[in-house]
Amino acid sequence: MYGLVNRAIQQMVTTHHGEEAWQRIKDRADLQDIDFFSTYQAYPDDVTHRLVAAATEELGLTDDQIMQAFGEYWITYTASEGYEQLLESTGETLPEFLDHLDNLHARAAVTFPDLQPPSFRCEHSADASMQLEYRSKRRGLAPMVTGLLHGLGKRFHTPLEVDQIAFRDRGDATDLFQVRLCPDSDSVAALPDDGTKSE
Numbered sequence: 001m002y003g004l005v006n007r008a009i010q011q012m013v014t015t016h017h018g019e020e021a022w023q024r025i026k027d028r029a030d031l032q033d034i035d036f037f038s039t040y041q042a043y044p045d046d047v048t049h050r051l052v053a054a055a056t057e058e059l060g061l062t063d064d065q066i067m068q069a070f071g072e073y074w075i076t077y078t079a080s081e082g083y084e085q086l087l088e089s090t091g092e093t094l095p096e097f098l099d100h101l102d103n104l105h106a107r108a109a110v111t112f113p114d115l116q117p118p119s120f121r122c123e124h125s126a127d128a129s130m131q132l133e134y135r136s137k138r139r140g141l142a143p144m145v146t147g148l149l150h151g152l153g154k155r156f157h158t159p160l161e162v163d164q165i166a167f168r169d170r171g172d173a174t175d176l177f178q179v180r181l182c183p184d185s186d187s188v189a190a191l192p193d194d195g196t197k198s199e
Ligand code: HEM
Pocket: 001, 002, 004, 005, 042, 078, 079, 083, 084, 086, 087, 101, 104, 105, 108, 112, 114, 115, 116, 117, 118, 135, 136, 137, 138, 141, 144, 145, 148, 149
């Protein structure tokens, strides 16, 4: 994957855990020979997978936890790295944005010519829920999509719930996510912890 991805991992780790943690992760991933990742250089996917695996060991987190955190981080990271306008022009609302994800990556491919982008298809239901289908030539990145959706929810100030309901890793044809928008989140927050309403 392009260096932009590995740089984002680096920045996420150093911001939350410090420079030394990053150096330990890079050593553990056997990448000590790489001084820095170039944004526009395409690296083997294995480099990214090794960084994630080393981060799980170093930080004591699961693969899913790291990938979800990374997905969420990716939204603010790309915005701060010069892609804010690309994000802005992809949609004014979250549902509109999700309809245009392939278009976003098609436009990113102008800057990243060897991009091997994921592909998404969004189906909308009348009850403000959506099903997002995720396809990729890569395996194991579905947890990142859950994080991406949470990051987009924050970007659009749209509280949401995400459930993965089909898993390619478990033999399903694709990875499928149920996304529910929660416009009434204030009243949800006001409920007692057990979720019951008092009369
Ligand atoms: C302007 C913002 C964005 C830019 C510049 C961007 C660019 C990229 C780049 C360079 C890669 C690495 C792929 C490669 O090197 O072949 C990537 C991967 C990916 N992107 Fe984006 N992206 C953006 C926003 C998003 C958003 C909003 C989503 C939300 C769903 C998304 C989903 C993904 C996923 C899931 C991958 C992992 C690769 C895979 O699944 O095969 N990206 N993107």
